[in-house]
Amino acid sequence: MLTRLISGPLLALALGSSAAATDLASMTDEERATFRAEIRAYLLENPEVLMEAIGVLEQREQQAQANADVDLARAYQDALFNDGFSYVGGNPEGDVTIVEFMDYRCGYCKRAFPEVEELISADGNVRFIIKEFPILGEQSVLAAQFAIATQQVDGDEAYKLVHDALMTFRGDITLDSLSRLGEAYDLDSDSIIAEMNSDAVNGIIATNRQLANQMQISGTPTFVFDDQMLRGYVPLDQMELILAEVRGN
Structure with missing residues (x-):
């Protein structure tokens, strides 16, 4: 330098x-x-x-x-916002779309989780998309496979329950702990676990990884607010400012 x-x-x-x-x-x-x-x-x-x-x-x-x-x-807006398989929450008709690339074993993702939830809930006009991007080892992959398999078997509502639970989960992620998590929400854990290694589930993870590579995303969390990319943890007040800036443009 x-x-x-x-x-x-x-x-x-x-x-x-x-x-x-x-x-x-x-x-x-x-x-x-x-x-x-x-x-x-x-x-x-x-x-x-x-x-x-x-x-x-x-x-x-x-x-x-x-x-x-x-x-x-x-x-890469089409792949970010309209891939046809990622969970879409918040307000599906919102005027701003936020995409999060996340990993259930990522400490900063867990730290951001309640703040992202608060932002979406308080604003009421944000479309929120989750991209499963497991990069922190085998347990990350297991968690992502279980969450996506839950969506495949039981739909978006069940996926969000499992997603939220995994974001606050503090123990080791194993097939047994995932099975117990599913049973806690009256889900068919056996069917979900059987789906975890399917081509559909692994294909979604592979597609998300390819998109992340194309966008030079190597860490979690990474957020995209319409066309603004935020690499790493961002506090709630800063996310609110960025949201206002995006709307102002």
Whole structure:
């Protein structure tokens, strides 16, 4: 990063406005040595300039990433919003669609869960889509398979019950614990477990993973608010601000 800064904003800062036209390659060895010494002396005398330049660079990189994320969200809107198999909750006719890529073993997903529920409930006009994206090991895969199989066997209402229970579940995820969870909601756990390794269930997980890869999503939770992508946990108040910003656009 230091090399990038010296070759850009700090070069002009150190040598003045005419520095933009300076060709370092045309300098003699002695001139380059003198130039480097002057840059070093300047930074030692004014270290705050370096921090300021780093801040500007980071802001530019963050903005570039945000712009790239908007392009990705727009490019894959149909797969995000209309795949035909993901659970759709909240208000199906809502004016803003939120998609969450999540993993039942993800601590930040669990932390975000009640805040996402509050956002959707309080707003009343959000369409909410869940993308099962198990990336944290075998237990994550088992949980996702069970949730999707529940949807396949018993429908969306049963899926949401199981989803919510898994988001607050703290123990090890095994076939026995999943069976007990299903029985607690009077579901046919045997039928659900039999469906877990079906082509339909595993195909959904594979499709979600492919979409995540195409969108350069590697962690959970990741949210998409229409065309705004939020990578990682975001507190409720910030989600509310982003929701208002999306509507304002």
